[in-house]
Amino acid sequence: MLQEDRDLFDTLRAKHWPTVCAQMLAEPPAGDLPRLFRSRWVEFGERIRVCTADDKLLTKALRAWLPIYDGHGLTLYRGESAARYEAGRLGFNWTTKRATAEIFGSGWNALHPGGGCLLCCDVPAGAIISAPDSHSRWLGEDEYVVEPAMLEGVVVIAEYPRSGQQ
Structure with missing residues (x-):
């Protein structure tokens, strides 16, 4: 589902974010989707958090889909x-x-x-x-x-x- 629509993050409604986060855990990102999601997170992260209403689920989705940090503290x-x-x-x-x-x-x-x-x-x-x-x-x-x-x-x-x- 998530791999097929590059515009997905621009068209989601609030009620969809918990389902999308669960899907993100089930479907590893392909291609440039981590980069695309990272860019959308910059602009809409707070909205996504409010709509997801589950920080534990959201954290897992972020760790699964955002480009991985490999630096120091x-x-x-x-x-x-x-x-x-x-x-x-x-x-x-x-x-x-x-x-x-x-x-x-x-x-x-x-x-x-x-x-x-x-x-x-x-x-x-x-x-x-x-x-x-x-x-x-x-x-x-x-x-x-x-x-x-x-x-x-x-x-x-x-x-x-x-x-x-x-």
């Missing part, structure tokens, strides 16, 4: 909503660029109740699923995909008030 940053951090629901996308993470923490994530925060973590190589692709680098994000459940020692290094509040 890294210090990575993430702009996160304070509420999501406090709930222990860290995001999958992290960067080596502190300034990029600050933009996300003080911008989009600061719109949520409780505001945003800037996180830092020394991420072991085994927790890094995939390195940045050319699209992520072109955007200037240098986004690494990590397995949030494997992160330890995450530190809040900055807090941002909810946007629009003094």
Whole structure:
């Protein structure tokens, strides 16, 4: 199913993502599908996560289909909503660029109740699923995909008030 439609990731509806993730585990990717999925993950990763609503299933699918990271551990940053951090629901996308993470923490994530925060973590190589692709680098994000459940020692290094509040 997944091998036959290169436009699949552009046409999926929210209700389909749990089924697609299960199919990804049953059908190893062929050709340029890992590259294509990596590019779509850059743009729609948060939406895919929300629609899948199962981080364990999503993590398995990401490990099965994204290009494999084969480097060493890294210090990575993430702009996160304070509420999501406090709930222990860290995001999958992290960067080596502190300034990029600050933009996300003080911008989009600061719109949520409780505001945003800037996180830092020394991420072991085994927790890094995939390195940045050319699209992520072109955007200037240098986004690494990590397995949030494997992160330890995450530190809040900055807090941002909810946007629009003094």
